[in-house]
Structure formats: C-alpha cells, structure tokens
Amino acid sequence: MRQDREVVESDRRRAGRPTVAILDRARIVEAGLRLLDQSGIEGFTMARLAAELRVQPSALYNHVSGKEDVLSGIRERVSDRIDVSEFLLKPWNEAVIGWAYSYRGAFAAHPPTIAMFAIMPISDARITMAMYEQVVTSFIAGGWPEAKVLSVIVALESFILGSALDAIAPFDMLDPGEDRTQFPQLARVTLARSDEIHGAEIPDDAFNEGLRALVMGLENRLVQIKAEKS
Amino acid sequence: MRQDREVVESDRRRAGRPTVAILDRARIVEAGLRLLDQSGIEGFTMARLAAELRVQPSALYNHVSGKEDVLSGIRERVSDRIDVSEFLLKPWNEAVIGWAYSYRGAFAAHPPTIAMFAIMPISDARITMAMYEQVVTSFIAGGWPEAKVLSVIVALESFILGSALDAIAPFDMLDPGEDRTQFPQLARVTLARSDEIHGAEIPDDAFNEGLRALVMGLENRLVQIKAEKS
DNA sequence: TCGCAATAACGAACGTTATTCATTTATGAC
DNA sequence: GTCATAAATGAATAACGTTCGTTATTGCGA
Numbered sequence: 001m002r003q004d005r006e007v008v009e010s011d012r013r014r015a016g017r018p019t020v021a022i023l024d025r026a027r028i029v030e031a032g033l034r035l036l037d038q039s040g041i042e043g044f045t046m047a048r049l050a051a052e053l054r055v056q057p058s059a060l061y062n063h064v065s066g067k068e069d070v071l072s073g074i075r076e077r078v079s080d081r082i083d084v085s086e087f088l089l090k091p092w093n094e095a096v097i098g099w100a101y102s103y104r105g106a107f108a109a110h111p112p113t114i115a116m117f118a119i120m121p122i123s124d125a126r127i128t129m130a131m132y133e134q135v136v137t138s139f140i141a142g143g144w145p146e147a148k149v150l151s152v153i154v155a156l157e158s159f160i161l162g163s164a165l166d167a168i169a170p171f172d173m174l175d176p177g178e179d180r181t182q183f184p185q186l187a188r189v190t191l192a193r194s195d196e197i198h199g200a201e202i203p204d205d206a207f208n209e210g211l212r213a214l215v216m217g218l219e220n221r222l223v224q225i226k227a228e229k230s
Numbered sequence: 231m232r233q234d235r236e237v238v239e240s241d242r243r244r245a246g247r248p249t250v251a252i253l254d255r256a257r258i259v260e261a262g263l264r265l266l267d268q269s270g271i272e273g274f275t276m277a278r279l280a281a282e283l284r285v286q287p288s289a290l291y292n293h294v295s296g297k298e299d300v301l302s303g304i305r306e307r308v309s310d311r312i313d314v315s316e317f318l319l320k321p322w323n324e325a326v327i328g329w330a331y332s333y334r335g336a337f338a339a340h341p342p343t344i345a346m347f348a349i350m351p352i353s354d355a356r357i358t359m360a361m362y363e364q365v366v367t368s369f370i371a372g373g374w375p376e377a378k379v380l381s382v383i384v385a386l387e388s389f390i391l392g393s394a395l396d397a398i399a400p401f402d403m404l405d406p407g408e409d410r411t412q413f414p415q416l417a418r419v420t421l422a423r424s425d426e427i428h429g430a431e432i433p434d435d436a437f438n439e440g441l442r443a444l445v446m447g448l449e450n451r452l453v454q455i456k457a458e459k460s
Numbered sequence: 461t462c463g464c465a466a467t468a469a470c471g472a473a474c475g476t477t478a479t480t481c482a483t484t485t486a487t488g489a490c
Numbered sequence: 491g492t493c494a495t496a497a498a499t500g501a502a503t504a505a506c507g508t509t510c511g512t513t514a515t516t517g518c519g520a
Binding site: 162166182 | 362
C-alpha cells in the first residue's frame with residue numbers, strides 16, 4: 001500500500017519525511033551555484049532554488065538557516081577551487097602568478113559570485129586559513145619580515161578581487177562615443193586599443209600588466225627591506 | 231483659510247501638491263546617503279528613506295525611477311569627491327598616489343557604498359569620463375603607448391577598488407585563534423603584526439605597500455617598453 | 461485674470477520575497 | 491515495538507518595491 005503512491009513518479013509528494021533523502025546542505029549549495037550562474041544574483045530566490053530541487057521552499061530551512069547561509073556555502077564552494085599548490089614548488093614571486101590567475105579564475109568562472117560582495121562581508125570570500133598558511137609560509141621562506149607578510153598578501157588579494165570585479169564589467173562605457181571632441185585623449189586610447197589588443201580583452205591585459213608590475217614592485221621592495229636590516 | 235491647516239506643523243500632510251517643494255532628486259540622494267551610512271545596505275529601504283524625508287514612499291517615485299536610481303545617484307555623489315587635480319601638476323607616477331588615496335578615501339568615508347559596486351554594473355562605479363580624460367592625458371604625456379594606457383589605469387583602479395573592499399572587511403577572521411598549532415606560520419605573522427603595526431591597520435599598510443609596489447613596477451615597465459621601441 | 465495641463469503629494473493596493481509554524485510521515489536508537 | 495528526532499508539505503505572515511487612482515497646487519498660455 002505504501003508502494004501504491006510511490007510508484008507514480010509525477011505524483012505530488014505527500015507531507016512527511018521522504019523515504020530517500022532528497023536534500024542536504026551540499027546538494028542545496030550545488031543547485032544554488034547552478035541557479036546563480038543561470039539567473040544572476042537578482043534572479044536567485046529561495047523559491048526558484050526550491051523549484052530546482054523539486055521541493056517546497058520551506059523544506060530548505062531544515063538544512064540551511066536561510067538565504068545568506070546558502071550564499072555563504074556557494075562562496076566557500078567557489079573559493080575552494082583556488083590552487084595554492086605552486087607555493088610548494090616555486091619561490092613566492094613565481095608561485096604568486098599562478099595563484100593569482102587561479103584566484104581570479106575561480107570567481108570569473110561564476111560571475112554572479114563576484115556580485116555577492118555587495119551583500120556579505122568579504123571575509124568569507126577570502127581564501128581559507130589553510131591556504132593562507134601555505135602562502136604565508138612561502139613568503140616567510142622568501143625572506144619577508146613577519147610584520148609585513150600579511151600586508152603584502154592582502155595587497156595582492158585586493159588587486160585580484162578588484163580585477164575580478166573589473167572582469168565582469170562592460171567596457172563600452174569607456175568609449176566616449178559621440179563626445180569624441182570633448183574627450184580627445186580618451187577617444188584616442190579607446191581606438192588604439194581595438195588595433196593592438198583586439199576584442200574586449202582590456203580586463204585581461206590590465207590584470208596581466210598589473211600583476212607583473214605589482215610582483216616586480218614587491219621584489220624591489222623586498223630587496224630594499226633586506227638592505228635596511230643589515 | 232489656507233493657513234488654518236498649514237500653521238499646525240505636526241499635522242499630517244493632506245494629499246495634493248504641497249505649496250513648498252519638499253522633494254527633488256538631490257534631496258533624495260542626500261538623505262539616501264545619510265540613511266545608507268546609518269543603516270547599511272540591508273537597512274536601506276524605500277520606506278525608511280521616505281520616512282526620513284517625512285513623506286510617503288510613493289512620493290519618491292515622482293523624482294526617481296526607483297531604488298536603483300537612488301543608489302546610482304548616491305554613487306555619483308560619492309565618486310564626485312575623487313580628486314584628479316594632481317594630474318595637472320605632477321607627472322603620472324607622482325599624481326597617481328594622491329589620486330589613489332583620494333579614490334579610496336571617497337568610498338571609505340561611506341563604507342556601505344563600497345559594497346554597492348558589486349551589485350550594479352561597474353560602469354557606473356568607475357570614475358566619470360571627465361576624470362578619465364584627465365588621467366589618460368597625464369599617462370600619455372608620461373610616455374605610455376596609447377594601446378597600454380587603459381590597461382594600466384584599469385589595473386590601478388582594480389587595486390584601489392579591491393583595497394576599498396578590503397578596508398571595510400573585518401580582519402579577525404585571519405586570526406587562527408585556537409588553532410595556533412594547526413597554522414603555526416599564520417599565527418606567527420598575526421602576532422608580529424600587533425607588535426610593529428599596532429591596531430587593525432593592516433588594510434592601510436597593505437594599501438600603502440601595494441600602491442607603492444604597483445607604481446614602482448609600472449615605472450619599470452614603462453622604461454622597458456620605451457627601450458623595446460627604440 | 462482665468463483655465464487647464466502638468467506636477468507632486470497621499471493612500472490603497474498588488475505581487476514578490478524570505479521566513480515561520482503547524483502538520484504529517486519516515487527514520488533510527490533503545 | 492516505542493518514540494524522540496528528522497524532514498517533508500502547505501498555509502500564513504511581514505516587509506519590500508512599485509503602481510495607480512485621487513487630490514491639491516503650480517505655473518504657463520490665452
């Protein structure tokens with residue numbers, strides 16, 4: 001008699017605990033990430049997330065404390081993909097390049113997650129402590145004074161996160177359009193761009209140039225600091 | 231007879247156009263900025279904004295198209311305070327320091343506006359075209375090739391915006407707390423911080439170090455580019 | 461100076477949204 | 491086998507952004 005009802009697949013599920021688990025935190029987060037990618041941050045509602053999981057909205061609250069909790073899980077899920085392994089193999093100034101690309105790429109792969117900065121503190125968006133431990137170790141091994149290590153890493157993270165924000169921005173706005181005469185220099189450089197760097201690859205080029213410059217500047221700074229100490 | 235009603239100040243306002251203007255876009259934006267500073271982004275509602283202006287919510291819609299419009303106005307209002315004047319007086323590599331501090335400071339003065347960047351297209355978040363024209367002019371005068379100017383400026387903006395985001399983030403997260411043994415290096419550097427750099431000034435130090443490093447790296451890059459050309 | 465369209469307030473209503481709660485059903489430990 | 495716990499449904503709620511009809515005032519053209 002139990003089977004009578006369960007065999008009919010398209011039947012609306014009755015109230016009460018289901019015989020096979022349909023929800024848990026991981027599944028909710030995974031579906032949430034998919035929904036977020038599809039619909040963007042403003043299309044991300046608990047109702048749609050529930051529909052995606054073929055469940056009533058209230059069912060979600062047995063596994064997560066609310067919408068913020070889901071978003072928090074998604075952020076963790078995304079930043080877990082950041083690769084810090086190169087710090088084990090190469091010196092800090094080389095490893096940091098791959099790390100930065102991986103960092104920015106993790107968020108760029110899911111653009112709406114970048115927009116989540118608006119709603120929740122960045123703290124969650126940062127890499128985990130285990131990752132920090134790895135990065136910090138590498139910087140100390142490279143000779144950075146302990147009091148400076150965190151500042152330098154935070155500076156790098158700032159640049160990376162800022163670049164991630166930039167990567168999702170539309171760049172047409174910079175084109176002066178009709179106002180060529182009003183902003184002549186701006187007009188010139190936006191035209192020059194389309195010649196040498198084709199397409200909308202400004203964010204990529206900016207990230208690349210900025211990252212190399214930043215690392216080079218830090219290398220110089222480290223030399224200077226070491227000189228001061230002795 | 232008209233006065234009979236108007237004299238009583240605490241009277242609830244009757245329907246119909248008021249004899250003296252109480253609302254306009256500027257006043258709404260100004261009150262919006264105050265409310266945003268007080269209540270944060272999640273406490274910013276049209277109802278509360280209306281209450282602040284002693285007006286019914288629907289009255290706002292005679293002057294702004296909606297909430298997004300108000301936020302957009304606030305952003306403009308805030309970024310108008312960015313100072314690009316130094317680019318007229320000094321070479322790019324000097325002027326850029328003051329510009330960056332002014333840029334970050336304008337938003338740091340109103341922390342919740344920083345978070346707004348993510349939620350709405352960055353195009354609006356960027357400085358205005360007039361400012362860009364000024365900055366671009368200075369970089370070209372400094373010898374940067376036209377095809378690189380935009381990338382370099384965007385890289386700088388990315389760092390500045392990322393730093394602004396960082397500046398409002400709580401930094402306790404980085405303290406390993408109980409897990410000193412699990413993350414020994416991280417524990418060491420967080421302790422070293424409190425000795426030399428006292429207080430929670432990591433974001434400030436990170437911004438300073440990062441900015442100098444970035445500019446120095448760009449200076450080197452410019453030299454290299456010039457050498458390649460000849 | 462009169463008339464009247466435009467302006468700008470109020471107040472009521474609507475559709476969403478996140479969340480809570482009572483109810484129902486299955487699980488799993490004793 | 492009993493029963494506390496877990497986990498689903500479904501109904502309900504408050505808050506939010508926005509729209510619309512109504513009303514009162516302004517300011518321009520005749």
